[in-house]
Amino acid sequence: MPRGNGAVREQAVRGSEPGALEQEVVPLNAWARLLLEQLGDPRTSGGRWAQAVKASVQRTDTLRLLATPELDDFLRRVGDATAKLINMENYRRRHLFFEGRGIDCSWMSAWSRRFTDYFEIYKLLGSKNFAEACRLIGEQWKSFVGLLRAAKEGRLEPWQKVRPPGYRKDKDGQRIPIVIVRADNYRIDLEKRVLRLGYWNVSIQFKGKPRWLTRPEAKQGRLIIVYDPVKKRWYARVSVEVTLESKLGGGLKAGIDLGRERLIAFVTEPVNESGEGVALLYRGGPLKADYFYFEKKIAEVDRMLSDPRLEEVDRSVLKEVRRRLYGKRKRRRNQLFANAAAHLVRLCLGLGVAVLLLGYPRGIARDKPGKGNSNMWSYRGLAQRIAVTAENRGIPVFKVPEDGTSKVCARHGCEVQRGPRGLVRCPHGHTMHSDVNAAMNILKRGGGKVPMRVKVLSFVPTASKVVAVNEKSSNPA
Numbered sequence: 001m002p003r004g005n006g007a008v009r010e011q012a013v014r015g016s017e018p019g020a021l022e023q024e025v026v027p028l029n030a031w032a033r034l035l036l037e038q039l040g041d042p043r044t045s046g047g048r049w050a051q052a053v054k055a056s057v058q059r060t061d062t063l064r065l066l067a068t069p070e071l072d073d074f075l076r077r078v079g080d081a082t083a084k085l086i087n088m089e090n091y092r093r094r095h096l097f098f099e100g101r102g103i104d105c106s107w108m109s110a111w112s113r114r115f116t117d118y119f120e121i122y123k124l125l126g127s128k129n130f131a132e133a134c135r136l137i138g139e140q141w142k143s144f145v146g147l148l149r150a151a152k153e154g155r156l157e158p159w160q161k162v163r164p165p166g167y168r169k170d171k172d173g174q175r176i177p178i179v180i181v182r183a184d185n186y187r188i189d190l191e192k193r194v195l196r197l198g199y200w201n202v203s204i205q206f207k208g209k210p211r212w213l214t215r216p217e218a219k220q221g222r223l224i225i226v227y228d229p230v231k232k233r234w235y236a237r238v239s240v241e242v243t244l245e246s247k248l249g250g251g252l253k254a255g256i257d258l259g260r261e262r263l264i265a266f267v268t269e270p271v272n273e274s275g276e277g278v279a280l281l282y283r284g285g286p287l288k289a290d291y292f293y294f295e296k297k298i299a300e301v302d303r304m305l306s307d308p309r310l311e312e313v314d315r316s317v318l319k320e321v322r323r324r325l326y327g328k329r330k331r332r333r334n335q336l337f338a339n340a341a342a343h344l345v346r347l348c349l350g351l352g353v354a355v356l357l358l359g360y361p362r363g364i365a366r367d368k369p370g371k372g373n374s375n376m377w378s379y380r381g382l383a384q385r386i387a388v389t390a391e392n393r394g395i396p397v398f399k400v401p402e403d404g405t406s407k408v409c410a411r412h413g414c415e416v417q418r419g420p421r422g423l424v425r426c427p428h429g430h431t432m433h434s435d436v437n438a439a440m441n442i443l444k445r446g447g448g449k450v451p452m453r454v455k456v457l458s459f460v461p462t463a464s465k466v467v468a469v470n471e472k473s474s475n476p477a
């Protein structure tokens with residue numbers, strides 16, 4: 001097994017924290033898992049493969065269904081029956097669990113009740129789709145077991161919560177419909193834009209551009225149809241298995257630090273003989289502005305809601321408005337993350353970056369739910385978006401521990417002083433962007449070579465586009 005070269009090993013030895021190498025790097029996408037399997041730790045292996053490799057991944061295409069009133073009735077009927085099945089099964093399994101009689105992860109235990117407790121539901125769903133619903137229930141309990149194990153071994157992320165699968169019910173106690181269709185019980189006609197459901201012999205028109213289903217090697221999996229009560233629309237989520245390819249060999253490593261002021265700070269290894277690297281900075285301004293805009297709107301609604309003289313009718317209208325605002329804010333944030341990630345990954349390919357190293361959150365504080373935190377700034381949301389976008393383009397992404405990366409000079413390993421305007425000062429007499437320095441430290445921890453100089457490019461991502469900014473201080477590092 002190739003175990004790296006001299007330069008990389010020297011980096012590790014020179015590293016400011018001797019313990020850094022013992023800490024875990026965590027693969028964040030399929031390429032990173034494959035790389036870890038085939039080449040070993042990316043910090044010492046160099047993390048680059050010689051020839052193209054392939055990986056199968058699961059993707060989801062979402063189609064908006066154009067349901068007529070009859071189809072709406074049909075989806076509600078089937079969706080409600082499936083929700084009832086899930087609730088009854090989860091009720092039974094939760095009791096087993098809370099009474100200490102074990103965890104039932106099996107799909108067969110639900111399936112075996114098809115001629116008794118669930119006979120009506122079974123008839124309505126058909127055997128294939130009933131079996132698929134049982135499988136989904138079993139899978140959710142399996143993932144609960146996985147989380148329990150992770151918690152026991154202390155591998156849980158700060159934002160992960162361990163709860164047994166619950167009930168599909170809204171705040172008013174109404175069941176939330178869900179239609180589950182097995183892979184071999186539906187067909188999607190991409191030309192006519194029609195979804196055909198086998199057992200029920202029903203055709204539904206859809207809108208939306210499927211991204212993955214159109215690929216020649218795409219293999220359709222489970223189909224799930226859900227209702228969005230805010231938008232009052234039905235959506236079909238098709239899981240698709242696709243084969244991706246990664247051809248990146250001999251490329252560079254790059255470090256990424258995620259933050260609030262600078263959403264993304266990115267630094268490559270040296271790109272030329274003179275040891276110069278490239279730094280990309282994505283500003284967090286628009287994300288913040290968006291957040292506060294919606295925060296204000298929501299606060300206005302809350303103020304109106306707190307009026308005790310408010311009629312019940314108006315109250316429910318206002319609650320609906322509030323739900324819409326929350327939904328819109330989240331969508332805009334996700335769109336902004338998607339734009340920034342797509343832009344970053346495109347530049348990575350242009351720069352020849354073959355491995356991305358992403359800093360871990362600094363402690364729990366980063367994703368602690370609460371004001372201005374999980375809503376505006378979702379470390380996990382942005383990290384996952386970068387990992388998936390990079391996966392689509394063949395780039396492995398690893399998480400690297402980042403504690404203390406902002407306090408130490410990436411070049412000299414000594415402590416830096418915080419200066420004005422987000423700069424840090426090194427006792428060796430140079431200043432840097434603190435986020436660029438943090439990203440360089442992450443790069444270094446991932447076994448990358450720290451550039452002696454960097455060229456900084458700045459961008460402003462919004463929910464609709466990414467704009468380049470001309471920065472005067474072209475070389476602050």
Ligand SMILES: [Zn+2]
Nearest residue numbers: 409412426428
């Ligand atoms: Zn220094």
